[in-house]
Amino acid sequence: MCVESDGCEIEGCSSSDEVRTLSGSMSPTLKSNPDLHRCKPGQKFRAALLRCRSPTATAVILSFGNVLNYMDRYTVHGVLLDIQRHYGESDSGIGLLQTVFICSFMVAAPIFGYLGDRFNRKVILSCGIFFWSIVTLSSSFISKEYYWLFVLSRGLVGIGESSYSSISPTIIGDLFTNNTRTMMLSFFYLAIPLGSGLGYILGSSAKDAAGDWHWALRVSPLLGITAGTLILLFVPEPKRGCVDQMGARIKTSWVCDMKALAKNRSYMFSSLASAAVSFATGAFGMWIPVYLYRAQIVQKITEVCTTGTCSSKDSLIFGGITCVTGLLGVLIGAFTTRQCRQKTERADPLVCAVSMLGSAIFICLIFVVAKKNIAGAYVCIFIGETLLFLNWAITADILMFVVIPTRRATAVAFQSFISHLLGDAGSPYLIGLISDAFQQSYTTSELWRFLSLGYALMLCPFIIVLGGMFFLATALFFLDDRDKAKKQDKLASNANNGANPPKLRKAPKPIKSPSQLKVLQG
Numbered sequence: 001m002c003v004e005s006d007g008c009e010i011e012g013c014s015s016s017d018e019v020r021t022l023s024g025s026m027s028p029t030l031k032s033n034p035d036l037h038r039c040k041p042g043q044k045f046r047a048a049l050l051r052c053r054s055p056t057a058t059a060v061i062l063s064f065g066n067v068l069n070y071m072d073r074y075t076v077h078g079v080l081l082d083i084q085r086h087y088g089e090s091d092s093g094i095g096l097l098q099t100v101f102i103c104s105f106m107v108a109a110p111i112f113g114y115l116g117d118r119f120n121r122k123v124i125l126s127c128g129i130f131f132w133s134i135v136t137l138s139s140s141f142i143s144k145e146y147y148w149l150f151v152l153s154r155g156l157v158g159i160g161e162s163s164y165s166s167i168s169p170t171i172i173g174d175l176f177t178n179n180t181r182t183m184m185l186s187f188f189y190l191a192i193p194l195g196s197g198l199g200y201i202l203g204s205s206a207k208d209a210a211g212d213w214h215w216a217l218r219v220s221p222l223l224g225i226t227a228g229t230l231i232l233l234f235v236p237e238p239k240r241g242c243v244d245q246m247g248a249r250i251k252t253s254w255v256c257d258m259k260a261l262a263k264n265r266s267y268m269f270s271s272l273a274s275a276a277v278s279f280a281t282g283a284f285g286m287w288i289p290v291y292l293y294r295a296q297i298v299q300k301i302t303e304v305c306t307t308g309t310c311s312s313k314d315s316l317i318f319g320g321i322t323c324v325t326g327l328l329g330v331l332i333g334a335f336t337t338r339q340c341r342q343k344t345e346r347a348d349p350l351v352c353a354v355s356m357l358g359s360a361i362f363i364c365l366i367f368v369v370a371k372k373n374i375a376g377a378y379v380c381i382f383i384g385e386t387l388l389f390l391n392w393a394i395t396a397d398i399l400m401f402v403v404i405p406t407r408r409a410t411a412v413a414f415q416s417f418i419s420h421l422l423g424d425a426g427s428p429y430l431i432g433l434i435s436d437a438f439q440q441s442y443t444t445s446e447l448w449r450f451l452s453l454g455y456a457l458m459l460c461p462f463i464i465v466l467g468g469m470f471f472l473a474t475a476l477f478f479l480d481d482r483d484k485a486k487k488q489d490k491l492a493s494n495a496n497n498g499a500n501p502p503k504l505r506k507a508p509k510p511i512k513s514p515s516q517l518k519v520l521q522g
Helices: 041-051 055-078 080-087 091-116 121-139 147-173 178-189 191-210 213-217 220-234 254-263 265-298 313-340 347-369 374-402 405-421 427-441 446-457 459-496 514-521
Strands: 008-010
Touching (some): 055 080, 055 121, 055 191, 055 213, 055 265, 055 313, 080 213, 080 265, 091 265, 091 405, 121 147, 121 213, 121 220, 147 178, 147 405, 191 213, 191 265, 191 313, 254 405, 265 347, 265 374, 265 405, 265 427, 265 446, 265 459, 313 347, 313 374, 347 459, 374 405, 427 446, 446 459
């Protein structure tokens, strides 16, 4: 016999069956209870859904949603040349699209982090997906006279996607522990490069198939609505911290959470390192296909796009490279970290630091090679991105180690806020601004347009090196902050379970005179 949460008995279950609760725990054999009643048809359907809510299925659905999140974000990048020509905008003007998106994303992230630590997370996730899907679809019908409205729509999409990025990792963190959690988070964060690459491919492919770039914005919303429905039906709402320590949890205020996070050195340094990664990926994601397109014009491989639809070859190749390097980077990062943990307990931040420093070298080589050899530039992009993507899942795992469970959604949201504020919120616009400044300083030509963008992008390797230094600083404090989080979590669990510390007996008063000694002896 299986029992639903509202007290009804489900037909077709034997008395020896175990019941999986929403938190993923298993209950022993249940005896028949006269208060139980037969399930109604709707309750039977709900019970059947509960049986599909395994932790692995949840991780797969959430990862699928994350792929769509990033695919929708980078679909615009796949048709960037067409958007720039359609609206007649400069490099800085077109860079504003990503800046407005990220600014709204980072402002909304702490709000959703606060809500995610206190309310039903899967409902917030579904509502966010439905919202950005509708806004993206609507933005495909905006005419060229209203570029400001198109920019505004990207800001609204950023609010919807912020809810997903802030909350979904915490559900996975509450379903798995240790190496299993590392593996599942690696699978989840594989969606960042995979979804980004698919966004380029989807945008350029839909544009070529329909002969109109607007259709690039009409595919991902349909997939987004599907993902939101799957989350509502099949994703559970696990108890926060249920796999770390069983029992009730102490709720803290948002101000208290923020003070604790600000004092957490590993968390703050890893967040600054994430900002460096975001700066580079935000700038590269928008400008590298354009840079390679201008390089081919300089080499006389292709011609300037003035009429019709622009070539999508560079977006397709860059999207494919991003998908493959994302897969390799996340898998290599997870494997390397597991192996290095056998050598040192500081493996997580050290692997991130080494990969960042190595990535900076190959990204510098892109700008040296691109003028002469496009294939060589793609090789440098491949290696540089692989090393850069090594740290996505590891950074999330560092957070899980050094932050207590009831504070994780807020921590993820605040880390997202920092990384976007100091990273990709301004990097696309800043690179475009620097490029425009170089172009205005000298006679405009196709060669100088190519060189000016390359000079602007050279800022990225230096930021990546700075991020590697922040990961090295994280390694210094990682063990202390991890142990502190474990102790806080254990104390909170003991307090909620009613475990009181042993009372200390008062020490006897010292003997001051011989008469007191005789009394004690006699």
